[in-house]
Amino acid sequence: xxxxxxxxxxxxxxxxxLFQSSDRxxxxxxxxxxxxxxxxxxxxxxxxxxxLLGLAEAADLAKWRDAMxxxxxxxxxENRAVLHTALRNLDGGAVYVDGQDxxxxxxxxxxxxxxxxxxxxxxxxxxxxxxITDVVNIGIGGSDLGPVMATIALKPYADGPRTHFISNxxxxxxxxxxxxxxxxxxxxxxxxxxxxxxxxxxxxxxVRAWMAQSVQDPAAQFAAISTNLDATADFGIPxxxxxxxxxxxxxxxxxxxxxxxxIMLAIGSNDFNAFLRGAQAMDQHFLxxxxxxxxxxxxxxxxIWHHQVHGYATRAVLPYEQRLxxxxxxxxxxxxxxxxxxxxxxxxAVDQTVGPIVWGEPGTNGQHAFYQLIHQGKQVVxxxxxxxxxxxxxxxxxHHKAILANCLAQSEALLLGRSYEVARDRMAAKGYEGTxxxxxxxxxxxxxxxxxxxxxxxxxxxxxxxxxxxxxxxxVFVEGVIMGINSYDQWGVELGKELANxxxxxxxxxADLNDVHPATRALIDRINASG
Ligand code: F6P
Numbered sequence: 001x002x003x004x005x006x007x008x009x010x011x012x013x014x015x016x017x018l019f020q021s022s023d024r025x026x027x028x029x030x031x032x033x034x035x036x037x038x039x040x041x042x043x044x045x046x047x048x049x050x051x052l053l054g055l056a057e058a059a060d061l062a063k064w065r066d067a068m069x070x071x072x073x074x075x076x077x078e079n080r081a082v083l084h085t086a087l088r089n090l091d092g093g094a095v096y097v098d099g100q101d102x103x104x105x106x107x108x109x110x111x112x113x114x115x116x117x118x119x120x121x122x123x124x125x126x127x128x129x130x131x132i133t134d135v136v137n138i139g140i141g142g143s144d145l146g147p148v149m150a151t152i153a154l155k156p157y158a159d160g161p162r163t164h165f166i167s168n169x170x171x172x173x174x175x176x177x178x179x180x181x182x183x184x185x186x187x188x189x190x191x192x193x194x195x196x197x198x199x200x201x202x203x204x205x206x207v208r209a210w211m212a213q214s215v216q217d218p219a220a221q222f223a224a225i226s227t228n229l230d231a232t233a234d235f236g237i238p239x240x241x242x243x244x245x246x247x248x249x250x251x252x253x254x255x256x257x258x259x260x261x262x263i264m265l266a267i268g269s270n271d272f273n274a275f276l277r278g279a280q281a282m283d284q285h286f287l288x289x290x291x292x293x294x295x296x297x298x299x300x301x302x303x304i305w306h307h308q309v310h311g312y313a314t315r316a317v318l319p320y321e322q323r324l325x326x327x328x329x330x331x332x333x334x335x336x337x338x339x340x341x342x343x344x345x346x347x348x349a350v351d352q353t354v355g356p357i358v359w360g361e362p363g364t365n366g367q368h369a370f371y372q373l374i375h376q377g378k379q380v381v382x383x384x385x386x387x388x389x390x391x392x393x394x395x396x397x398x399h400h401k402a403i404l405a406n407c408l409a410q411s412e413a414l415l416l417g418r419s420y421e422v423a424r425d426r427m428a429a430k431g432y433e434g435t436x437x438x439x440x441x442x443x444x445x446x447x448x449x450x451x452x453x454x455x456x457x458x459x460x461x462x463x464x465x466x467x468x469x470x471x472x473x474x475x476v477f478v479e480g481v482i483m484g485i486n487s488y489d490q491w492g493v494e495l496g497k498e499l500a501n502x503x504x505x506x507x508x509x510x511a512d513l514n515d516v517h518p519a520t521r522a523l524i525d526r527i528n529a530s531g
Contacts, residue, residue: 129184139191142251278466296474328360417448
């Protein structure tokens with residue numbers, strides 16, 4: 001199948017020629033529950049599409065999907081189920097792990113979160129200097145990126161305390177975030193699945209010390225979100241302010257549960273439920289739509305066509321929505337920590353690259369930064385545009401029209417490009433001649449035939465954000481299944497963590513450097529000499 005796809009790629013028509021069929025935009029797009037995914041501006045032909053669907057079938061996608069939703073331990077290297085979908089299974093039935101229905105526990109924790117969020121938002125839960133005005137979430141990776149992304153995305157719905165995030169162990173993050181906050185009215189959430197992560201624990205201790213300078217009982221203004229209840233108790237956080245979850249929720253898939261508490265504090269439990277319902281609706285679509293009409297499957301197959309078949313190394317995620325500012329960063333962890341791997345589930349080498357490099361920035365800012373390379377650079381970057389039909393600011397409607405026009409213009413420019421002849425005519429009209437004309441014309445050629453997809457949604461509401469995030473989660477799953485890898489472990493982050501713990505004493509003054517590798521020792525010597 002791979003060989004056939006690669007042969008088709010070698011004979012791929014120009015994308016623009018595929019539009020001779022006026023039905024192409026309908027044929028190569030999927031609409032579901034208000035979302036519309038258009039992949040017509042790619043060189044996927046009907047034959048390619050059939051073969052890409054064949055890949056999904058050959059990988060037993062439907063079987064793996066059903067196994068995931070049913071709580072089977074598909075995270076084989078950690079012997080765990082993968083059940084972030086259970087966290088938003090609000091209207092669904094029982095979900096069993098090891099013979100036990102997990103749904104009562106999920107619903108209890110959600111109710112406990114709502115009760116706490118309501119108390120904080122109403123002022124019933126108070127800091128030692130009055131009602132809570134600010135919430136600081138301390139966490140990193142999956143315990144940070146989702147809540148950061150979602151609280152920015154859902155700013156128009158935020159009517160609770162202000163939310164702030166500390167993730168980096170660099171003290172600058174902590175110092176800048178706490179600057180101007182009143183410890184007496186600040187609530188601190190320590191969010192860590194393991195409650196052992198160096199960055200989070202160091203930050204949590206430093207924030208506790210900051211608070212202890214002003215309030216009598218700092219622990220009273222702390223809450224914890226973790227699977228490690230012994231560690232949260234050791235930290236001094238009472239059980240009624242500990243929100244626990246199970247090991248079947250991966251860090252980068254965890255904002256649907258207690259890790260999303262900062263989101264709920266910002267937007268309230270009703271809107272948080274709408275966010276869950278959007279994701280649940282996407283889960284249902286993924287579970288029930290035919291593979292050829294299945295949006296996450298389509299995103300994954302387009303991704304595979306571009307990365308594995310064409311060999312394009314990266315993909316750019318380009319939201320034309322300023323409030324999706326952190327969406328590319330959030331996706332980087334979701335996609336690259338999940339699928340940036342080289343061995344299959346059972347440890348065999350994968351014979352092609354898995355996991356493209358994901359990057360991006362909101363438009364239109366990116367247009368004034370890196371789009372030059374996207375349009376005229378030698379390497380092809382498939383672009384994934386996203387845009388809402390409507391904005392949130394009716395008085396700024398003309399700005400929204402401008403964002404729409406820019407988004408559409410970019411994908412059209414990538415498709416059509418500009419030929420040498422057109423560029424030459426333009427420059428000739430400006431009076432250039434001879435070799436000068438040739439040189440100026442060449443600078444203004446756009447090769448075109450560059451692939452892009454466009455995801456259109458009505459408006460970035462909590463429900464729609466839930467749909468979009470779940471869409472990308474399932475895309476990652478489908479790509480992982482087709483490549484035969486386990487998307488739910490992350491062994492590749494371990495080595496650096498181990499070495500950082502080992503090197504911490506070595507960078508402290510006066511430490512014995514004999515056991516340190518000479519390559520690192522030379523840098524430590526240089527740092528010591530510079531400090
Ligand atoms: O970077 C590795 C990682 O384990 C991520 O998978 C995780 O989201 C992050 O660290 C934070 O982990 P924790 O929530 O346990 O502090």
